[in-house]
Amino acid sequence: MPKDGIGESVKRREDQRFLTGAGNYTDDINRPNQTYVYFLRSPSAHGRIRSLDIAAASAAPGVVKIFTGDDMAAAGLGGLPCGWEITSTDGSKMAEPPHPILAQGKVRHVGDPIVAVVAETREQAKDAAEMVAVDIEELSAAVDMSAALQGAPFVHDELESNLCYDWSLGDKDATEAAFAGAARVVSIEIVNNRLVANPMEPRSAIGEYEAATDQHTLYTTSQNPHVIRLLMGAFVLSIPEHKLRVVAPDVGGGFGSKIFHYAEEAFVTWASKQIKRPIKWTSDRSEAFVSDAQGRDHVTKAELALDADAKFLGLRVDTMANMGAYLSTFAPAVPTWLYATLLAGQYQTPAIHARVRAVFTNTVAVDAYRGAGRPEATYLLERIVEQAARETGLSPFEIRRRNFIQKEQFPYPTPVAVEYDIGDYEATLSKVEKMADVAGFPARKAEAAARGKLRGLGLSCYIEACGIAPSALVGALGARAALYEVATVRVNPTGSISVFTGTHSHGQGHETTFAQVVADRLGVPFEQVEIVHGDTDRIPFGMGTYGSRSLAVGGAALAKAVDKVIEKGKKIAAHLMEASAQDVVYEDGAFKVAGTDKSIPFGQVALTAYVPHQYPIEELEPGLEETAFYDPKNFTYPAGSYVCEVEIDPETGAVEICNFCAADDFGNIVNPMIVEGQVHGGLAQGLGQALVENCAYDETGQLVSGSFMDYAMPRADLFPTFKVDTETTACTHNPLGVKGCGEAGAIGSPPALINAALDALSPLGVKHIEMPLAPSRVWAAIAAAKPSEGAAAATMAATPTAAPTSAAEPAKSESKPGLMGRIFGRS
Amino acid sequence: MPQVSMTVNGKRMAGEVEGRTLLVEFLRENLRLTGTHVGCDTSQCGACVVHVNGDSVKSCSILALAADGAEVTTIEGMAAADGALSQLQEAFRDYHGLQCGFCTPGMIMSAADLIKSNPNPTETEVREWLEGNICRCTGYQNIVKAILAAAARMRGEADPDFAAFAAE
Numbered sequence: 001m002p003k004d005g006i007g008e009s010v011k012r013r014e015d016q017r018f019l020t021g022a023g024n025y026t027d028d029i030n031r032p033n034q035t036y037v038y039f040l041r042s043p044s045a046h047g048r049i050r051s052l053d054i055a056a057a058s059a060a061p062g063v064v065k066i067f068t069g070d071d072m073a074a075a076g077l078g079g080l081p082c083g084w085e086i087t088s089t090d091g092s093k094m095a096e097p098p099h100p101i102l103a104q105g106k107v108r109h110v111g112d113p114i115v116a117v118v119a120e121t122r123e124q125a126k127d128a129a130e131m132v133a134v135d136i137e138e139l140s141a142a143v144d145m146s147a148a149l150q151g152a153p154f155v156h157d158e159l160e161s162n163l164c165y166d167w168s169l170g171d172k173d174a175t176e177a178a179f180a181g182a183a184r185v186v187s188i189e190i191v192n193n194r195l196v197a198n199p200m201e202p203r204s205a206i207g208e209y210e211a212a213t214d215q216h217t218l219y220t221t222s223q224n225p226h227v228i229r230l231l232m233g234a235f236v237l238s239i240p241e242h243k244l245r246v247v248a249p250d251v252g253g254g255f256g257s258k259i260f261h262y263a264e265e266a267f268v269t270w271a272s273k274q275i276k277r278p279i280k281w282t283s284d285r286s287e288a289f290v291s292d293a294q295g296r297d298h299v300t301k302a303e304l305a306l307d308a309d310a311k312f313l314g315l316r317v318d319t320m321a322n323m324g325a326y327l328s329t330f331a332p333a334v335p336t337w338l339y340a341t342l343l344a345g346q347y348q349t350p351a352i353h354a355r356v357r358a359v360f361t362n363t364v365a366v367d368a369y370r371g372a373g374r375p376e377a378t379y380l381l382e383r384i385v386e387q388a389a390r391e392t393g394l395s396p397f398e399i400r401r402r403n404f405i406q407k408e409q410f411p412y413p414t415p416v417a418v419e420y421d422i423g424d425y426e427a428t429l430s431k432v433e434k435m436a437d438v439a440g441f442p443a444r445k446a447e448a449a450a451r452g453k454l455r456g457l458g459l460s461c462y463i464e465a466c467g468i469a470p471s472a473l474v475g476a477l478g479a480r481a482a483l484y485e486v487a488t489v490r491v492n493p494t495g496s497i498s499v500f501t502g503t504h505s506h507g508q509g510h511e512t513t514f515a516q517v518v519a520d521r522l523g524v525p526f527e528q529v530e531i532v533h534g535d536t537d538r539i540p541f542g543m544g545t546y547g548s549r550s551l552a553v554g555g556a557a558l559a560k561a562v563d564k565v566i567e568k569g570k571k572i573a574a575h576l577m578e579a580s581a582q583d584v585v586y587e588d589g590a591f592k593v594a595g596t597d598k599s600i601p602f603g604q605v606a607l608t609a610y611v612p613h614q615y616p617i618e619e620l621e622p623g624l625e626e627t628a629f630y631d632p633k634n635f636t637y638p639a640g641s642y643v644c645e646v647e648i649d650p651e652t653g654a655v656e657i658c659n660f661c662a663a664d665d666f667g668n669i670v671n672p673m674i675v676e677g678q679v680h681g682g683l684a685q686g687l688g689q690a691l692v693e694n695c696a697y698d699e700t701g702q703l704v705s706g707s708f709m710d711y712a713m714p715r716a717d718l719f720p721t722f723k724v725d726t727e728t729t730a731c732t733h734n735p736l737g738v739k740g741c742g743e744a745g746a747i748g749s750p751p752a753l754i755n756a757a758l759d760a761l762s763p764l765g766v767k768h769i770e771m772p773l774a775p776s777r778v779w780a781a782i783a784a785a786k787p788s789e790g791a792a793a794a795t796m797a798a799t800p801t802a803a804p805t806s807a808a809e810p811a812k813s814e815s816k817p818g819l820m821g822r823i824f825g826r827s
Numbered sequence: 828m829p830q831v832s833m834t835v836n837g838k839r840m841a842g843e844v845e846g847r848t849l850l851v852e853f854l855r856e857n858l859r860l861t862g863t864h865v866g867c868d869t870s871q872c873g874a875c876v877v878h879v880n881g882d883s884v885k886s887c888s889i890l891a892l893a894a895d896g897a898e899v900t901t902i903e904g905m906a907a908a909d910g911a912l913s914q915l916q917e918a919f920r921d922y923h924g925l926q927c928g929f930c931t932p933g934m935i936m937s938a939a940d941l942i943k944s945n946p947n948p949t950e951t952e953v954r955e956w957l958e959g960n961i962c963r964c965t966g967y968q969n970i971v972k973a974i975l976a977a978a979a980r981m982r983g984e985a986d987p988d989f990a991a992f993a994a995e
Contacts (some may be wrong), residue, residue, distance in 0.1 A: 011920055018928025021862015021902035025929065028861035124873040125843070199931040200866045200874060200963050252864075252929030253963050285867035507927030507964045677923045677969055684966030708871035708961070716957035716967040721950070746967075 005520030006736075010675035011511045014505070023250045026204035026221050031278035034206070035064050037268060038125035039281070040115040041290060042107035045143070045362040045701020046153060047136035049105060049114065051444045051684075057117060057131040062124030065275050066132070067116040067267070069104035073563040077101060077270065080326070082259055083227075084333040085478040086165045086358070089119050094165035094358070097156035101236070101263045101270075107136060107157050108325035109364050110703055110765065111290025116267055118279055141362035141701035145299055145320040148359050155282060155325050156362040164323050164358035165332065169340040170416050178314025182305035186388045189610040192376045193771045194297035194322065196711055197369045199506075201252020202283040203292060207268030212274060214243055220265045222248040223258045223504050227481070229536050231261040231329065237270050241536075244269075248534040250797070255685070256368040257292045258330035258506070289706040293619035294695055295369020297322035298335060298376045304349075304384045310392045312347055312403050317354040317380065324362060328367035332358060337477050338373030338465070338547075344414035346425045346461045347403040352415045362701040368546065370685050370746040371464070378462040379428035382751035386458070390762065396459045396755070397433065397666065401426065404461075407729075409622050418465060420637045423665060426725040429461060429641040432663035436643035444645070453647040455658070456760025460642045462748035466740030467552030467636035467731075472594050484631035485540045485549070487557035491624035493610035495603035497522070497529045502542010503554035504533050507681075508742065509674045510550060516670050517555055519754020521562045522603055523589030540627055548740030551670065552636045552731065559735040560628035568624060569605045572662045575616040576600055576608060622628040636731045636739035640664035644752035648760045653779030655691060655757060662724045662748070665738035667731040675741045679724045684746020688714035689746075690753040690771045712772075761785075833897045835860065838903030844891045851875045854901060862902040862932050866961070873960030876933040877901045877940075883940035885959070902932035905939070915939055915977040924973035926964035934960050938974045946982055950975065962988035 004010045017023050052065045080099040087093055103114045115132050119125035142148040142155055148162040155162055179185060206219040216239055222228050225246040232246075233239040251258060268279040283291065298321050305314040321335030340354035371378075389399040405412050407424040414420065423731035443459050446457035468474070471482035486502040499518055505511060515529040522529075532538055542554070567588045573591030574581040579599045585594050592599045608615060609624035645659040661678055669675050696704045705711040730737030750771060757773055758766065765785040769777065832841035835858060842857040854860045854877070863886060866874035875886045878900040885948060905913050912920065915935055925931040934957070940949060941956045948956070953971050976986040 012923065014928070015920040015925060016912075018925055018931050019902075019912060019919055019935065020906050020910070021860065021932050023862070023928050025861075025864070027865075028855075030859075091970065123847070198874060198963055200927065200961065201864070202866065250928065253927040255963070285869065285872070318835075434972055509926070673923050677926060677965060680966030680968045681926065681964045682966075685963070707869045708867050709869050713871075713961050713963070714966075715961065716971060717951075717952040719954075719967060721971075 004526035005516055006668070006670050008516065008671065010512055010526065010671055012509050012517055012674070013515070014509065014511045021224070025201055025250045025252055026206065026219050027282045029206060029219055029249065031206055031208050034280050034660040035118050035120060035275065036125050037118045037271070037279050037281045038129050039113040039115050039264065040117065040129040041287070042103065042110060042114055042136070044107055044136050044138050045141035046139040046155070047107050048139060049103060049107065050135040050137050052115065053133040054115065056590060057128040060128035060131055062120040063128045064118045064120065066118070067102065067271060069100055072101050073104055078236045080263060080266065081231055082327040082332065083231065083329045083480050085480065086167055086332040086336055086664070087478065088165045089168045094332055095159050095163065095325060097159060101266050109362050110701060111364060112325070113263055116271065117229040118271065118275060127499070131791050133610070142498065143361055143363065143701050145322055145359045145361060145697055145699055148361050149357065151447065153364055160368070162360045163201040163597060164327070164360055166355070166357045167373055168353065168355045169335050170353035171351060172353045173311065174351040175314045175316055178351040179303070179305045179316065182313050183308040184306045185303050186306065186384055186391055187301070187303040188384045188387055189301045190380060190383055191770050192296045192298040192379055193689065194366065195295040195369055195689055195693050196289060196695050197255040197257035197292060197295060198288070198713060199253030199257060200253055202285055202288045203258065203262065203264065204282040205268045206266040206278055206280045207270070207272035209273040209276065210280040210694040215245070216269055216273065217245045217247065217268045218244060218265055219247045219249065221251050221258050222246070223251065223254040223506060223546055225504065225534055225536050226502060226542045227544055228261050228265065230481070232269065236266045244539045244556070248504055251504065254506045255370040256295065256372055256546060259544065260293050260367055286707050289711065290364055290703060293328040293365045293367035294324065295366060296376060297366050300380055301617040302380055302384055304388055306388060306392070310388065310394055310399055310402055314350050315343060315345060319354065319356045321356055321358045322363065322366050322722060323358050323360055324363045324365035326365050331365060331367040334368050334373045337374065339377050339618070341416050341418045342374050342377035342463060342465060343416050345378065346400070346405060346463050348405050349403070350415060354416070358484040363697055370682065371743040372547065374464040374743065375686065375747045375750065378460065378747050379751050382462070383458040383754065386755045386758070387752070397429065398701060400429065400459070400461055404419040418635060421634055421732045422729045423637060423639050424727060424729050425639060428639065428663040428665055431725060431727055432643050432661050435642070435661040435663060435725060436659065438643065441645070448647050454650055454760040455645065455647050456756040458644045458752045458754065458756025458759055460748050460752035460755060463637055463639040464743060464747050465635035466548035466638055466743070467632050467734065468547040468549050469635060470633060471631050474826060481543070483543055484629050485543060485553040485557040485612065486627065486629050487554065487561045488625065488627040489561040491556070491565060491606045491609070493607055495524070495528065495606045496709040497524065498532060499529060499558065501554050501558065502530045502539055502544065503550040504545045506543065506545070508550060508678070509671070513551065513670045513674060514555065517558055518562055519565045521559055522602065523587070531556070548638070548742040551738045552734055552740045553630060554633050555736050555738060556632065556734040557628045557630035560630050561626045564626035564628060565624060568620070568626065569602070571616065571620055572605050572608055573600045576614065590670055629737050633733040636667065636734070638664065638666050638739040638741065638744055640744060640748055642748045642752040644756040645747070646753065646756040646760055648757065648778060650782055653775035653777070653782065655773045655778060657691070657720055657753065659720060660687070660722045662722065662745065663725045663727060664741065664744050665729055666723070666741040666744070667728060668737040669726065670738070675726070676724055678724055678741045679745045682743060683749050684714050686746040686749030687719065687753055690750040690773060691718065692772050694772050721810065829892060831891050831895045833894050833899050834900060835899045840900065846892065848891045849887055850889050850891045850894050851886035854886060858970040860901050860903050864929055864932060866929065871961065872930070873933040873937060874930050876936040878936060878940065883937050889935065900937060905935060914980050915942070918977035918980065922969045922973040922976060924965065924970040928964045930960060934970055938977070941974065942978045942981060946978060948975070948978060
C-alpha cells in the first residue's frame with residue numbers, strides 16, 4: 001500500500017483553505033454588475049391573494065424590477081418538479097399539485113414566496129419589499145395530519161383532499177396470520193418530530209446570463225449540481241443542458257436540505273436573462289427556517305407480535321407522514337421506499353406490513369434530512385423492541401440477540417423488499433457491550449441514585465440502506481431519475497491525475513478520500529491526484545452526494561475508471577516492452593511483464609500515451625483518460641449498535657447524556673479519521689433530535705421555532721466525549737467493499753437516548769415519552785405517571801408544554817419527599 | 828455616506844458605509860474578506876467571530892462605524908505571511924476539527940480568545956466557552972480536542988492523551 005492510501009487517516013487537503021478563510025462559498029462570489037433579489041414571503045399559513053400592488057415599491061430607490069407569480073405564468077414557466085412518483089395501494093398515482101416558483105392565487109405556508117424584488121443592493125431590495133402591498137384573505141390552515149385527513153381546509157383546493165397517497169408494503173395476510181397466532185402483542189404510538197436541517201451555510205444562488213452566447217450559469221449551494229441542471233433545465237425553464245452550467249462551489253453542509261431544486265435558484269437563473277444582469281440571493285437564517293425543506297414528521301401506530309419465546313412473528317405499522325404544502329424533490333420516496341423497506345431492522349421478523357399515508361399540510365415542505373426515512377424506521381423499531389423487552393422481562397440485549405439475523409444467513413431477503421448482502425450484528429452488539437461497560441451499569445446507577453439522579457441505559461441496533469441505488473430497481477419503484485455515479489480519471493502527460501467526480505463534497509472530505517482511493521489503486525503518490533467536483537461544465541455527469549452514497553457508488557465508479565486506465569496502460573506498456581498485453585501486470589505503480597524483470601513506471605506510460613512516437617497507433621488511440629458509469633447492484637447495509645447512558649434530575653426533568661458508545665459496521669474504511677468525524681456529526685444530529693430540537697407550528701400554521709433563538713441547535717456542552725469504534729464485514733457487491741457512514745449516527749442514536757431515558761424513568765412508571773426530551777416534558781411525564789402526587793403535578797401533566805420554571809416551583813416544595821421516596825425507595 | 832477606517836490584519840483600511848452597515852458586511856463586501864461568515868441573523872451561531880482590539884466579537888452584532896479606529900483581526904490574519912498555519916489552525920487540521928468549513932473561522936477566532944485568557948482550559952471549559960459557536964457537522968468532539976491540543980502545544984507541552992480522555 002502506498003503512503004496515504006486506503007485505510008490511512010490522511011489529514012484533509014481541503015482544510016488549508018477553510019482554515020485560512022480562503023474557502024469559496026456561493027455567497028463569497030460576486031459577479032460583475034450584479035443585482036440582488038429579496039423574496040417577499042407569505043406571513044400566513046394559508047390564504048388567497050386578493051391583490052398585489054407593486055407600484056410604490058417599483059419606484060423605490062435602486063429597484064431594477066419586481067416580479068410576481070403572474071410574470072412566471074405569463075412566461076409559461078413550469079412549476080418545481082417532483083422526482084419520485086408513488087403509486088397508492090389501490091393503483092392510483094399520488095396527488096401531485098403544482099408548485100409555482102412564486103405564489104399564484106394562493107399562499108400555502110408561512111414563507112411561500114410571493115414577490116421577488118430585484119435591486120442594486122440587498123438593502124434596497126429589502127426596503128422596497130416593505131412597500132409592496134399584499135392583501136391576503138386568511139383561510140383556516142391544515143396543520144395537524146389527522147385533522148387534515150378528515151377534510152377541509154384543503155391545501156390544494158383542486159384535490160378536494162389533503163391525501164397525497166395511501167401506500168403499503170409487505171404481505172398483509174401473512175402479517176394478520178402472524179398476529180392471530182401470537183402469544184403476545186406489543187403496541188406503541190409514537191411521533192417522529194419535525195426537524196430543520198440547518199446546515200451552517202444558508203442557501204444562496206447567483207444566476208447569470210450571457211446574451212452573446214445564450215449561456216446561463218447558476219452558482220448554487222447544492223449537493224448535486226447535475227440534478228439541478230436536469231430538473232431546472234428540463235422541467236422548469238426549458239434550457240437545454242449545453243446552455244446551462246450549474247456550479248456548486250464550496251458548500252457549507254447540506255444534510256439533505258441542499259439536494260432539492262428550489263424556487264429561488266430557478267428564479268435567479270430565469271430572471272437574470274430578463275434583466276440582462278446577474279442576480280444574487282442569499283438566505284437569512286430566519287428565511288431558511290421557512291424555505292428550506294424540513295425533515296421527519298411522522299405519526300405512527302405499530303404492533304409487534306411475539307411468540308412465547310419472545311421471537312418476533314410479525315410487525316404491523318400505520319404511519320402518517322407530513323409532506324408540507326408542496327412535494328419537494330424526493331419527498332414522496334422518503335416515508336415509503338426509504339422507510340418501510342428498513343422495518344425488518346436487524347431481525348428475522350417473517351411478516352411485516354406497513355401502510356403509509358402522506359398528507360399535505362400548510363407547513364413548509366418536508367423532504368430528506370440526514371438518514372431520510374431510515375431514522376424514522378429505526379426509531380419506531382428500536383422503541384417497540386425495547387418495549388417488548390420490558391413487557392417480556394428480557395434484557396434489551398437478550399431480546400435482540402434472540403431475533404438477530406445470524407451472520408451465516410446472508411444474503412438475507414427481508415419481507416420488505418430488500419436483500420441484505422452481509423452483516424454481523426452480534427459482532428457490533430458485543431463490541432458496544434464491552435465499550436459501554438454494560439456489566440458495570442448497576443453500580444453506576446446506584447452511585448447516581450445516591451446523588452439523587454435517575455440513571456438509565458438504552459440500546460439501539462440500527463440498519464440502514466445506503467449507496468442509493470440500482471437504477472432499474474428505483475425506476476420500478478417510481479424514481480424519475482437514475483442513481484448511478486460517474487467518474488473520469490484523466491492522466492495528464494507528465495503523470496499527474498485529475499479526477500472528475502459526479503458526487504459533491506460539502507464537508508465529507510472527498511478531495512482527500514477519493515484521492516486516497518486513486519492513489520492506492522494506481523500505486524501513485526497521493527499528492528499527484530487532484531479531485532474536481534461541483535461544476536457541470538467540468539464533470540461529465542453525476543447524481544451528487546446524499547444517502548451515504550458517495551464512496552459506495554461514486555468511489556466504485558472511480559475504481560472502475562482507474563481499472564480502465566490500467567487496462568489501456570497495459571497495452572501501451574506491452575508495446576514498449578515488446579510483450580503481449582496479457583502478460584503485463586500492474587503492481588506498485590509500474591507495468592511489469594510477469595515472470596521477467598521488465599518493468600515500466602506509470603509515468604512513462606502516461607507520457608507515451610500523449611507523445612505516441614513509439615505506440616501501437618493502429619490499435620490504440622493516444623491519450624490516457626477514462627470515464628466510468630457505475631450502477632450499483634444492490635443497496636449497501638451499514639449496521640451497528642449504540643448504547644447511551646443518561647442521568648435525569650427528577651426535580652427538574654433535565655436529562656444529561658453521560659456516556660455514548662457506537663459500534664458500527666461500515667464495511668471497508670478508506671480514512672478512519674474522517675469516518676469517525678462523520679459518526680460524531682451524525683450522533684450530534686440524532687441526539688439533538690432526541691434531546692433538544694423541535695420544529696413546531698401552532699394551530700394556525702405559524703412556525704413557532706423560526707430562528708436559532710427558538711429552535712434549539714445542539715451546542716458543544718450538550719454532549720459527552722463519544723466513544724466510537726467499528727467492526728468490518730466488507731460489502732460484497734462493490735469494488736471497494738464499502739457501505740457508507742454519513743447517516744448512521746443520526747439513524748441509530750435517537751432510540752438509544754430515548755430508551756435510556758425510559759430505562760431511567762421506568763421505576764416511576766413512565767412507559768412512554770416523545771422526543772425531544774425537554775425538561776418540561778420529562779417533568780410532566782414523571783408527574784403524570786402518578787397524578788395523585790399533588791395538584792401541581794397534575795397541572796403539569798395536563799399541560800405538558802408549560803415551562804418547568806413556572807410550574808415546577810410549587811411542585812418542588814410540595815412533592816419532594818414523596819417523589820424522591822418513590823424513586824429511590826426512601827420516604 | 829459616512830467614512831470608516833480601521834486596521835484590519837495589520838493594514839489600514841477605509842471605506843464608505845451606511846449607518847446600518849454591520850462590521851461583518853464591511854469586512855465581507857467592502858474589503859472582500861469573505862473568510863468571516865454569516866450563519867444566522869440572531870447573533871447565535873458565531874460564524875462571524877473576529878477580534879476587535881484583541882477580544883473576540885460577533886461581527887454581526889456591531890456596526891462598522893462602531894469599529895472605527897479599531898484593530899481588527901479576521902481569519903485571514905491568523906496564518907503567517909508565508910501561509911504557515913498558526914498552532915491553533917494546525918491543531919484543527921490534525922484533529923479533524925472541521926468538515927464543511929463554514930463555522931471554522933468563527934471557531935478558530937473564538938478559541939484563540941479562550942486560550943489567550945485561559946491557557947490551560949479543561950474539556951468542560953472549552954465546551955462551555957463554545958456556547959456561542961454552532962457547528963452542525965462535527966458534533967464538536969474534534970473541535971474540543973483540537974483546542975485542547977493547541978492550548979497544550981502553546982504551553983510547550985505534548986498533546987493530551989485523548990484515548991484516556993474518552994475512557995473517563
